[in-house]
Amino acid sequence: IIIAGGGTGGHLYPGIAVAKEFQKRYKDIEILFVGTVNGIEYRVLPKEGYRLETIRIAGFIGKGFLKKIATLFMLPFSLIDSFRILNRFKPQCVIGVGGYASGPLVLSAAFMRIPNVILEENVVPGATNRLLSYFTKKAAVAFEDTKRFLRNGADVVVVGNPIREEIYKKGSQKSDRxxxxxxxxxxxxxxxxxxxxxxxxxxKEFKEKIKIIHQTGEADYSLVKDAYNKAGFDAEVMPFIYDMATAYANADLVVCRAGATTVAELTACGKAAILIPFPFATHNHQEMNARALSEAGAGEMMLNKDLSGRILADRIIYYLNNRSKIEEMEKKSMSLGKRDAASKMADLCEGLVSYV
Incomplete structure (x- = not known):
């Protein structure tokens, strides 16, 4: 199996979930991820124990004129890289998980008549998957509404958003704090x-009652870590959390964005959350995700434009003092969770390969 794409965790981690499902089914399966040196896959996949090969490609949508020209110049090379990888690895199936790295691989697989499928995690598909839907054998989506954005007549199947099993298998490991x-x-x-x-x-007056786990990204890591240290908080600050399963298991309350993969993980493990949707997400899909959880009683939505340190602190203190409210949100969140998407995705791929 080749799993192509990535760039962000929202594209990569569903691919990892599908890879792990295949490994449960077939002990001797060979899995190759294909991405770029600039994507999150370049640092995550070696830690997950997966092999990664890279192609020469960069983003196009939302980039400046010169970067778009550079990307167009790279396209022939990305296709050459893709054909070489496919000829050498000889996959039975190629899965595109979104992101610009998936485009050349899935397109090349289609030309070589290798069974292929794309996975779209968001309600509104990205440009790469919209284009690939004209060439791919099947499209797997997380939402029924996504079907109307892909090409007419595309063989589109609703599977949900694949989640790594360990995310929800750990259950709750909350402490007294x-x-x-x-x-x-x-x-x-x-x-x-x-x-x-x-x-x-x-x-500050609640710091003895609170433990904080905070993923900051690289740019703000030192600033945020220093702020917690100076204030005397018990805070575990990291640029990137590799063990999200333990982080979720330990959490009483999550403060986060509302991307499709994040929402799927929250509901799969039944977590209460304050959701702050990214205001510039394509077609405002994060606000739609956050609003759906909020209306179901599984989370609270706070818009970016309304956010302040005081308001955020007030809501954290409210939940600190109202644990029963968190328990209610957890039950609602759990009721929305779908844990079988990776299995459905593997079934779909097997159906494409008649001799599996």
């Missing part, structure tokens, strides 16, 4: 980081 998990996606979120630093002053 109120544990707050904060992250803004795989690259961090500057706004959330800065508002949390502002919130420290309002949380």
């Amino acid at each position: 109120f544990t707050l998990l904060i992250f803004g996606g795989s690259l961090g979120a500057h706004t959330i980081n800065m508002k949390m630093v502002e919130a420290i002053d309002y949380l």
